[in-house]
Amino acid sequence: MKLLKKFYKNKKVLITGATGFKGAWLSLWLKILGAKVYAIGYSPNKNKKLFFSLNLQKKIKIKTLDIRNYKKLKLFIQKIKPELIFHMAAQPLILDGYKKPYFTYEVNTLGTLNILEASRNVRSIKSLICVTSDKCYESNYSTIGFKENDKLGGIDPYSGSKASAEIIINTYFKSYFGKEIKFGIASARAGNVIGGGDQSPNRLIPDLVNSLNKNKKIILRNPDFNRPWQHVLEPLYGYLILGINLYKFPKKFSGPWNFGTEKxxxxxxxxxxxxAIKKWGYGELKIRRNKKIYEQTNLQLNIDKAKKILKWKPKYKIKESVELTIDWYKKVIRKKYTPEQITKKNILEYMNSK
Structure with missing residues (x-):
């Protein structure tokens, strides 16, 4: 972790989607590392409560901006002249993708296109990481895990929008790298991220915690679905390492990267x-199956590339990730810690772990 502190201190970093769940955690982590953080947020945002509860509006320079507005986005990037960009702004929910497919494609696909185009000729930029999703792969019903060169696809609008974004990222790298573009461009694929402060509706952990807190039964629609659950700090650590390597060796580290759990x-x-129920101390559940909405039954990423080349690997087992997440909510709800205190504690403990 000494490498992170040494590299990111005083670096000018832009985070899109900073008022989202992962964006807020990354913003605070970069401030702890001493970076000069600039942020783009979107309103309305279900997760902006976390951003403000971490007092990030006092620590970083935040601009409320819709990434679909290319003109304003370009002007902002040209004005601040960032060295690294973490593009995390997205419509992140599968169910919302079904309800609002056009909006989902606009934000996830055209929004990514706007970031790439707005950044193309900004000389200060050395690293651009576009965060997509583990859902960008076409389902092959495999249990061995998707590799970065597997076929892209997506049956639902959300997955399709992320696969489309991946194609755009690749075409920009192949078409312009070494010509106008002089910096590294990478996509980061992760999913089923959990952690304290997530307020997104129709997500397992927020819905679960809400039910536990109100002493209501937990309703499960897909109890048998298998996922590579990971704590939010795991992929964020991967993004931070990738940012360093892109900055130093752009050609070698450009391209797609998986950040998931072990095999x-x-x-x-x-x-x-x-x-979660055991960690919370009590709770009841009820199964109410949902067969109308398609989601992959099994989903696993192959992380061999990140482990071998980036020297990144998960630190927490899934049980630890769930317990750490539930502990965050318990301590905040029961007022033992403020969100800022417990989030800082989680980050520092992660940095100091082996």
Whole structure:
């Protein structure tokens, strides 16, 4: 972790989607590392409560901006002249993708295009990481894990929008790298991220915690679905390492990267809920299956590339990730810690872990 502190201190970093769940955690982490953080947020945003509860509006320079507005986005990037960009702004929910497909494609696909085009000739930029999703792959019903060169696809609008973004990222790298573009461009694929402060509706952990806090039954629609659940700090650590390597060796580290869990660690929704209930201390659940909305039954990323080349690997087992997440909510709800205190504590403990 000494490398992170040494590299990011005083670096000028732009985060899009900073008022989102992962964006807020990354913003605070970069401030702890001593970076000069600039941020783009969007309103309305279900997760902006976390951003403000971390007092980030006092620590970083935030601009409320819709990434679909290319003109304003370009002017902002040209004005601040960042060295690194973490593009995380997105419509992040599968269910909302079904409800608002056009909006989902606009934000996730055209929004990414706007970031790439707005950054193309900004000389200060050395690293651009576009965060997509593990859902960008076409389902092949494999249990061995998707590799970065597997076929892109997506049956639902959200997955399709992320696969489309991946194609755009690749075409920009192949078409312009070494010509106008002099910096590294990479996509980061992760999913099923959990952690304290997530307020997104129709996500397992926020819905679960809400039910536990109100002493209501936890409703499960897909108890048998298996996912590579990971704590939010795991992929963020990967993004930070990738940012350093892109900055120093742009050609070598450009391209797609998977950040997930170790092999054979996918865990069912039902098992996650049981771990959470035990950590919380009480709770009841009820299964109400939903067959109308398609989601992949099994989903696993192959992370061999990141482990071998970036020397990144997950630090927490899935059980630890769930327990750490539930502990965050318990301590905040019961007023033992403020969101800022417990989030800082989680980050520092992660940095100091082996």
């Amino acid at each position: 054979n660690t996918v865990t069912s929704v039902l098992k996650i809920v049981k771990i």
